[in-house]
Amino acid sequence: MGRLGCTTDGNLNVSKFSEPMPWIGIYVAAASAACSIAMAADALHGFRNRKFWYPCKFFSLNATTLTLIAVAIKLSVDLNTSMPRPQDQLAKLSSGVFICTVMGNSMPSIGTMENKEMLMNIVALGILVITAIVNVCIQLGTGVIYVFWKEHAFVMFLMLVLLAILSSSALTVPTTKRYFDLKYSKKHKLAVKECSDKTEKCPAKKLREDLTKYWMMAHTCSPQFVIGRSATCTASGAFCLLSAVTLAEAILRTNFMPWSFNFCSGDSDYKWSTHLVLITQTIAVVVGTIAPAFRWFTAINFRCPKKANKACKPQFKVESYWIQMLVEWKEYPLGLQIYRRHGRKLVHNTKNQLLDLCIRMQAGIVLVSKLVRVISIFFVSRFLICGRWCREVKWLLRCNNSVSSKVSVSDSQPNPKLDLSRYVLHLEGEEELVDLMMENNCDATAHWIRMGKKKEPKSLIQLLEKSASSQEFKGVNEFDSDQVPSLDSEEPPNCWALPLVTLTSIAVALPNTDHRLIKQLASGVHEGLMFIRLVENNLNSKKDSMNIRKAAAIVWLGVDLHHKWLDVDLRKMALHGKSPKEILEGLADDAKNRYCNSSELLFEKVCGMISDILGACLTNLQRAISMECHQSTIEEREESVCHAVVLLGKTEKILKILDQQSLSSSGSDHQMACINEWRMLSKQKETPILCFLFRR
Known part of the structure; x- marks a missing residue:
């Protein structure tokens, strides 16, 4: 009986009820x-x-x-x-x-x-x-x-x-999101217009200034930051x-x-x-x-700084955005189907009275919150002022101990900064915080760039340095035959990633090649493909090119992880001792190569073409990074700009390397983002080295 929940006398057995507690x-x-x-x-x-x-x-x-x-x-x-x-x-x-x-x-x-x-x-x-x-x-x-x-x-x-x-x-x-969406669209047009002006600055420096403007706009209208400073x-x-x-x-x-x-x-x-x-x-x-x-x-530090005395003054005012939603609800008619006029009037008046009560409660909550902020400022500001005074004394002592006579006037002046006050988005009642938000966040891009530099693609940079002496990335024209598909051709479109994957497969399959060189090449291509994906996703989002890009990603996964190209074991081909010509003929029947007698020469030539293709594609990197700032909703905007700034930190050296290349035959931005159109614009007509690739 006990096992069934009752004792021997028939009462409820509660002895085990507390065991699971x-x-x-x-x-x-x-x-x-x-x-x-x-x-x-x-x-x-x-x-x-x-x-x-x-x-x-x-x-x-x-x-x-x-x-x-x-x-x-x-x-x-x-x-x-x-x-x-x-x-x-x-x-x-x-x-x-x-x-x-x-x-x-x-x-x-x-x-x-x-x-x-x-x-x-x-x-x-x-x-x-x-x-x-x-x-x-x-x-x-x-x-x-x-x-x-x-x-x-x-x-x-x-x-x-x-x-x-x-x-x-x-x-x-909802009210602040609508407001900031409208304000952001206006400021964004202004920023895009200023960023599109041609200057003599290096691409990396100009892009940094552009991203700083986008960051300031995205940051100050971020919904979480708007609530966080309220x-x-x-x-x-x-x-x-x-x-x-x-x-x-x-x-x-x-x-x-x-x-x-x-x-x-x-x-x-x-x-x-x-x-x-x-x-x-x-x-x-x-x-x-x-x-x-x-x-x-x-928030207290924002509201009680040293320079903005107006921000320290208590402002017991309920701005319109606090009650805008309730006012709109009050103006909207109810969707109830009430046929008698007296009933409709009663329901409408009741609704208005309830919303009036809610408006008064909302105003009361806002005023109490502002009172709490004022009380907090009153007590905490003393510590802030004391802390500032200690920092200033420490700075003055440090300056007095230094040899000021040897410091030139130009060195003692602070570095000029961008005036970003126009790009600070703020609400009603936050006018005094514009300068503070600008000063506290204008150096944020430098922080993100430093974070990006810690993750620089070193193997990719070494690979791109091989194309520094190349003439207009001639390897882009050499990887395939001269029969480039026209724009109205029924041939499937090409992409930047696919020739890189195939050329790397050839390099991996070559016999008598230093394993360290192959590993370094694969690492550089792997890093480069991440940025190529960024370029193609942002600048070439045609549906007909999506499949070929997916195919390139699948093929690269096999090459990178298993040294296989379409289920062909590349390392086995290298170990079988075949000549480079036999390997190329094995990969494609119509292989024609004038460097098929030496693995080392062929490996160097393939690496050069890979470097040229990477360099040609990454000339679009500056625009692709900028596009990261333009394709997001208000909830994701700040994170997108942060990602763009980190990308700039990662690729700053790459942009400097590519800036050394002068392109005499350049088309529109759209044409430069597509590999087929890039090749069509080129005037070079040299015989291809590896015409077996991508011949359809």
């Missing part, structure tokens, strides 16, 4: 740890990339995180499990603080959501928060939670405030910090002032797992508070 505690700790890792990844990502408003990349409001949060707060919503020990009661409190941390941490993520997705996520979070508050209130009434009632009351208040702030910020997202986000950071301080106060009092509490004796059904939950959630609160605290501090 420690495992449930482990489950709760695992969910908390998962959230902690994601929030830590966001903090690390923001720090590494100098994004001190800490955008949400790994931890944002979505179905997955909401499910993890629901699991992580299981202890705070458990109504009837006894929690007598100090760590049990602290674990109840840590779950509530964890909710506050999650809301404060994930606030910028709402800027990247579509309207429907944002509504669903906030409603789901609201249900979760209200459920937690109601359950905690029930436990305070029943005595399950019998200490820290002041801390619980304060944390529940912060949970409601943070939920209201999150909802208030969400109401501005008054509501500043206030959420302050409240999130208060919740973490509340948990710290409770933990310190418990450990260092135990006489101030009367804890019960006994053991919880969760047993030792509550220790694990408390430790995990405390770590999650500490890690999750980093981003909100830095957003709060950065």
Whole structure:
């Protein structure tokens, strides 16, 4: 009978009901740890990339995180499990603080959501928060939670405030996105016009200046940065910090002032797992508070700088974009089919009264957020001024110790910087922040370029240096016969990648060739194909060329990983000791080559053609990198520009190498991006070296 759930006397057997509880505690700790890792990844990502408003990349409001949060707060919503020990009661409190941390941490993520997705996520979070508050209130009434009632009351208040702030910020997202889309399109046209002007600057330097302009526009209108510098986000950071301080106060009092509490004796059904939950959630609160605290501090630093006194003045004004969405809802008629005029009038008036109440509540939240920001500035500005004064004194002492007489006037002057104030996109009420956002972010491109330079394609650079002495990349014309398909030909189009893959296959198959040279060549081609893919995706997106590019990628995968070209083992061909001519004839029946008597000469010739094809294709690299800035939505725009700047850092040496090549026969930008049209424009009519390639 006991195995069926009843005792021998017929009563319900409850002896085993609590056995799984420690495992449930482990489950709760695992969910908390998962959230902690994601929030830590966001903090690390923001720090590494100098994004001190800490955008949400790994931890944002979505179905997955909401499910993890629901699991992580299981202890705070458990109504009837006894929690007598100090760590049990602290674990109840840590779950509530964890909710506050999650809301404060994930606030910028709402800027990247579509309207429907944002509504669903906030409603789901609201249900979760209200459920937690109601359950905690029930436990305070029943005595399950019998200490820290002041801390619980304060944390529940912060949970409601943070939920209201999150909802208030969400109401501005559609309005600010529309506004910035229109403003960005106008500024973008201006930037494109200025960037297209011909100058005598080297391509790398000009491209850097162009990308700096695009970066400033994309960065200042990034939805996450717009929310991150708002008054509501500043206030959420302050409240999130208060919740973490509340948990710290409770933990310190418990450990260092135990006489101030009367804890019960006994053991919880969760047993030792509550220790694990408390430790995990405390770590999650500490890690999750980093981003909100830095957003709060950065916003205060923006609003109270040394140079902009106007920004320090409190501005208790509710700008139009805060209530624009509610005003629009008020103006829209309801879609209800009510035939009687009196009924329609009643519904319309009721709707207007509710929206008027929402508008007043929204204005109140904004004003309270601005008041929190002013109070924060009042206290924190003293430390900022002191820190600036210490830095200035240190700089003056360093200047006095240096031999100033030997420093010329030109050396002492700062390097001139671009005036990017025209490209700073801002909202109403942020006029005083234009110079600050420009000064704090104008050097960001230099940081991305340095990151790109750490990942320079060294093998590709060495390979391209072989084409530096070539005349207009003549290898582009030599890799195939002179029968180049015309534009209206039914022949399938060619692409830059396919001849590179085939030529590399030939080089790998050649016997008596130094293995290190083959490895270096393959590495250079592998690096070059990544940039060729960038060029072809951005500048030659014709559907009829997609299949040939996919085929080239598949063929290269076999060559790179398995030394196979269309299931032909290239290394076996090299080991069989065949002559170069036999290998070429094996790859194609119509091979004709005047260098078929020497593997070394042929290898050098093939490498030269590979280098010329790479160089010819990468002359389009400057435009391809610029195109990265023009093909993205407002949510992805900043990341696209960052990627473009990193690409510039990777390819700066390549652009300098290619800048040494003078092209006497150049066509339009579209023609230079296509290998067939490049060859058609060329006037060279030399006999091809390897006419067996791509003959159809």
